[in-house]
Amino acid sequence: MIEPVNEQTNAFNAWAHNMQMRVEDVLNTHLPPSNTSPMRLHEAMRYATLGGGKRVRALLAYAAGEFCGAGLNKIDVPAAAVEIIHAFSLVHDDLPCMDNDDLRRGKPTTHKQYGDALALLVGDALQSLAFQLISQDKQLKSATQKLQMLHILALASGSRGMAGGQAIDIESIGIPLSRAELEHMHIQKTGALIRAGALLGAYSADKPKDDKIKAVDHFAKSIGLAFQVVDDILDAEANTQALGKTAGKDQLHNKSTYVTILGLSAAKQLASELHANAMAALSFYGREADLLRHLANFIIHRSF
Numbered sequence: 001m002i003e004p005v006n007e008q009t010n011a012f013n014a015w016a017h018n019m020q021m022r023v024e025d026v027l028n029t030h031l032p033p034s035n036t037s038p039m040r041l042h043e044a045m046r047y048a049t050l051g052g053g054k055r056v057r058a059l060l061a062y063a064a065g066e067f068c069g070a071g072l073n074k075i076d077v078p079a080a081a082v083e084i085i086h087a088f089s090l091v092h093d094d095l096p097c098m099d100n101d102d103l104r105r106g107k108p109t110t111h112k113q114y115g116d117a118l119a120l121l122v123g124d125a126l127q128s129l130a131f132q133l134i135s136q137d138k139q140l141k142s143a144t145q146k147l148q149m150l151h152i153l154a155l156a157s158g159s160r161g162m163a164g165g166q167a168i169d170i171e172s173i174g175i176p177l178s179r180a181e182l183e184h185m186h187i188q189k190t191g192a193l194i195r196a197g198a199l200l201g202a203y204s205a206d207k208p209k210d211d212k213i214k215a216v217d218h219f220a221k222s223i224g225l226a227f228q229v230v231d232d233i234l235d236a237e238a239n240t241q242a243l244g245k246t247a248g249k250d251q252l253h254n255k256s257t258y259v260t261i262l263g264l265s266a267a268k269q270l271a272s273e274l275h276a277n278a279m280a281a282l283s284f285y286g287r288e289a290d291l292l293r294h295l296a297n298f299i300i301h302r303s304f
């Protein structure tokens, strides 16, 4: 029986809420307790990671993992690891030497709460923790599988992934980028970790089929870029309270965005085209790809 669209959306929303709570539990369990030494560092790591965010990268891991046949228990740690790397990147991104922001996820940024030096260490320690958790995960039985995941996460975070994209971003402040340069920057800065989230989920399955890995990869590349285009649109259109972070930051910092390069209407058109590309990657599959489809819709239609 084909369910009506709003029932499917309600079911997806309930699934997403459950997975957000699930990854919160996994994070809570695996982050060092704040009553163990060094207590202030551990408290700040928990402050930066817990109790906020849409958990899009974890949701991608769960959806791609289920698509490829992995049990939820196997996806838990990889999903938490990609969120930990993401939290790390946000802490460093907000520092005065980077974007210098005061508000993140509706509360003071980590350096505002704990000082710049500790925030730097929070990022460093979170990065190590993400790799440590995958390496010691008892749910993942094969060393090859773990190695594959560590490789995916390392590539996505490094100089040809997120750190590289951030380097291009800070070097280009005040210098208008071409559309191709902007795309290159965002594939690295935002797209790489989103793609990693989906791939980590896919590789959580014991024997993921090649065609499914390729479909997830194709899907994640398109939806990762769409995510950033929507981020640019929201930065221009939404307000600080709705976003939980400072709105209008790109304009303030004189940064090239899809909105400054294409204009609002063409940026929205591009987001729809990228969404359509992501959906096309799943066209061969039936209901087993529905979580990924709904997630793509959520990424495109989100308001924060």
Ligand code: GRG
Binding pocket: 052, 053, 054, 055, 056, 085, 086, 088, 089, 090, 092, 093, 098, 105, 157, 158, 162, 163, 166, 189, 190, 228, 231, 304
């Ligand atoms: C992590 C290796 C490494 C280096 C740090 C600072 C930095 C280099 C990179 C910055 C990457 C960055 C912050 C990109 C912005 C991506 C982005 C759109 C963030 C907002 O993501 P959401 O909307 O946030 O998913 P929530 O709060 O919902 O999790």
